[in-house]
Amino acid sequence: MRLKTSSLLAALALAAISGLAAAQTVKIGIITTYSGPGSAQGDQLDKGFKLYLKLNAGKLPPGVKVEPVFRDDTGANADAAKRLAQELIAREKVQFLTGVVWTPNAAAIAPLTAEAKVPFVSANAAGVSIPRISPYFARVSFTLWQSAYPLGQWAAKKFKRAYTVVSDFSPGHEAEEAFTKGFKEAGGEIVGSARVPMTATDFVPYMQRVKDAKPEVIFAFNPAGKQATAQMKAYADLDLNKAGIKYIGTGDITTDEELQNMGDAALGVMTVHHYSAAADRSANKAFVAAYKKEYGEKLNPGFMVVGAWDAMEMIFHAIREQNGKIDPDRTMQLIKNYKNPNSPRGPIQIDPETRDIMQNEYLREVRKVGGQLANVELETLGTLLKDPWKEFNKPK
Amino acid sequence: MNHTGGYVADPRIRAIEWLPWAIALLCYFVAPTYLPLGSYVLTMIIFALSLDLILGYGGIITLGHSAYFGTGAYAAGILAARLTGEPLIGLLAGTLAAGLLGLITGLIILRTRGLALLMLTLAITSLCFEVANKATSWTGGADGLGGFTIQPILGLFKFDFLGKTAYVYCLVVLFACWWLVRRLVYSPFGASLTGVRENNVRMHAAGAPVYRRLVIAYTISAALAGLAGALLTQTTQFVGLKVLGFELSGELMVMLILGGFGRIYGAFVGPLVFLVAQDYLAKQFPEYWYFGIGAMLVLVVMFARGGILGIIDAIIARLRRTQS
Numbered sequence: 193m194r195l196k197t198s199s200l201l202a203a204l205a206l207a208a209i210s211g212l213a214a215a216q217t218v219k220i221g222i223i224t225t226y227s228g229p230g231s232a233q234g235d236q237l238d239k240g241f242k243l244y245l246k247l248n249a250g251k252l253p254p255g256v257k258v259e260p261v262f263r264d265d266t267g268a269n270a271d272a273a274k275r276l277a278q279e280l281i282a283r284e285k286v287q288f289l290t291g292v293v294w295t296p297n298a299a300a301i302a303p304l305t306a307e308a309k310v311p312f313v314s315a316n317a318a319g320v321s322i323p324r325i326s327p328y329f330a331r332v333s334f335t336l337w338q339s340a341y342p343l344g345q346w347a348a349k350k351f352k353r354a355y356t357v358v359s360d361f362s363p364g365h366e367a368e369e370a371f372t373k374g375f376k377e378a379g380g381e382i383v384g385s386a387r388v389p390m391t392a393t394d395f396v397p398y399m400q401r402v403k404d405a406k407p408e409v410i411f412a413f414n415p416a417g418k419q420a421t422a423q424m425k426a427y428a429d430l431d432l433n434k435a436g437i438k439y440i441g442t443g444d445i446t447t448d449e450e451l452q453n454m455g456d457a458a459l460g461v462m463t464v465h466h467y468s469a470a471a472d473r474s475a476n477k478a479f480v481a482a483y484k485k486e487y488g489e490k491l492n493p494g495f496m497v498v499g500a501w502d503a504m505e506m507i508f509h510a511i512r513e514q515n516g517k518i519d520p521d522r523t524m525q526l527i528k529n530y531k532n533p534n535s536p537r538g539p540i541q542i543d544p545e546t547r548d549i550m551q552n553e554y555l556r557e558v559r560k561v562g563g564q565l566a567n568v569e570l571e572t573l574g575t576l577l578k579d580p581w582k583e584f585n586k587p588k
Numbered sequence: 589m590n591h592t593g594g595y596v597a598d599p600r601i602r603a604i605e606w607l608p609w610a611i612a613l614l615c616y617f618v619a620p621t622y623l624p625l626g627s628y629v630l631t632m633i634i635f636a637l638s639l640d641l642i643l644g645y646g647g648i649i650t651l652g653h654s655a656y657f658g659t660g661a662y663a664a665g666i667l668a669a670r671l672t673g674e675p676l677i678g679l680l681a682g683t684l685a686a687g688l689l690g691l692i693t694g695l696i697i698l699r700t701r702g703l704a705l706l707m708l709t710l711a712i713t714s715l716c717f718e719v720a721n722k723a724t725s726w727t728g729g730a731d732g733l734g735g736f737t738i739q740p741i742l743g744l745f746k747f748d749f750l751g752k753t754a755y756v757y758c759l760v761v762l763f764a765c766w767w768l769v770r771r772l773v774y775s776p777f778g779a780s781l782t783g784v785r786e787n788n789v790r791m792h793a794a795g796a797p798v799y800r801r802l803v804i805a806y807t808i809s810a811a812l813a814g815l816a817g818a819l820l821t822q823t824t825q826f827v828g829l830k831v832l833g834f835e836l837s838g839e840l841m842v843m844l845i846l847g848g849f850g851r852i853y854g855a856f857v858g859p860l861v862f863l864v865a866q867d868y869l870a871k872q873f874p875e876y877w878y879f880g881i882g883a884m885l886v887l888v889v890m891f892a893r894g895g896i897l898g899i900i901d902a903i904i905a906r907l908r909r910t911q912s
Contacts, residue, residue: 262874271824283621361730
């Protein structure tokens, strides 16, 4: 009898514990782009999040569960993104916000996170000054200064005259500014610069203008995707490579998911970026294999997939450390001290002062590997590089 | 089609016309976490009302009404970014700027009719879009204009995180717009607009100053659209190029047709149903929700030409017939 009672008690206690623990569900609000012209980018984030959640659900403390809440911001549409974030915070009571492809959307959401004290991890939006809007904002993606500035310094050693062609919106402006600063500081000369409207489909006039100016190198930036392909094809069609003009840029112009569409025009293009699907690290090989298994042999993960993956990894870290009981300030403390030596892109960590990502930047060249185009990493230009812009523009 | 309104109708406010306001007030208390969506719906209702005035009553088919909405939005945004974040001055600026643009463009384009008019409205929207896209130092270009703050309304009511102030603000402005549009529609001016829509030639023959009437209606409508734009700017504290896109014009027309045009309350029902459905579907199926919207529109166009209010009319008419 006594045995029975005690075992019953034990069972009850167990049930109570597991009942308590089961109540520990952490809600994560994920805002990305499923419709409109930006849906290709949104899809990359979506794939990264879903892959991570699928493979890592078991890596949480017992009883702790994660519930993702997905929302569609329909593109660079700050008022919709802000409304969605408001609703996610007020109605869904999410404890984390993440996702966000577009800088204006992230900039519109950031003030809310300061008011509501909800940690917000940018998985892509790269606008360099966003972290200063809210102390609850952190970024695992990148800034354009991180890649364009070292690229400018490297390029000046090889070329003296450069022409910049960038998309006419703030990431394009940031890339242009960063490259120009790096290139000029190292002794190069900018012979011309063009800003191409976001709606442009025909890049031939711009490339013709470049050809006439006879630079040694073009620095290009387009948002990852179709525009980059169109611009590169215009470069090849006008035989700029035969005229001895080299094509370089940030990794946005040769993203791994888009690269196969660019064809041989992309061969020999040199870029600086933090992630290549062709990288030789074991963590990356496992990651690419998992991605191919889930989404198809022919697809390669682009840098946005890695952004989403690492954002979720960081959020899971914060959940684990707090055993599922999320306190926003403790979370930000954990995020600020976050380090991951084994991301698919190499070692990463969060700079505790700026809450921005520190990561390696690699110099790559587009080559054919096994019949497929790939961004082959040649050398590491910077190890655990901080965002240069914040170093040049310290808050007063 | 059975259009209510016009000079012959009884202009007194019927009991049922208080229903939308009762519902709006109820929402404030019952669904406090839906207020940001609510504010957006209210803003779009004002915008749809402005279109109803010229499309439903004046018979002017336009796909360029976002030009005025966007002008109002940018006027309010630029004012807040450069001079003052006082909301009522911002509303006034948005209304006047859009009204002025409406007057100038109306004087030109209303000389044409039909397809030519439709093309011109599209052209004006494209022009405005390009101006906003290029004048980056004023409008922020493709990045949009943000980072300004809107001061408390009358110095008393601060825009809060949950959007309570914004909701009440939108509701009050909508009430004023509704009152104005209703007055206009039930006045001799409104009757002559309906006349132009129904039989343009006859109105000319009757000696009515058709062109002048249309320009006045167009200007008022543009001003109201600008007011709605300014309201959107102030409640979201951001202006993006989308406010000038012709997608928005198209979406607006869809909302109005969905509700039923030429009857004021179609402009209430359409945006409400469209945006709530959009919100709901986008939540259930974040990847495929556009399909649901498309299916809904196909059904309405096939089976309910008079929009949702048209269906209700038909049901009421049938009930009456069976009773008698």
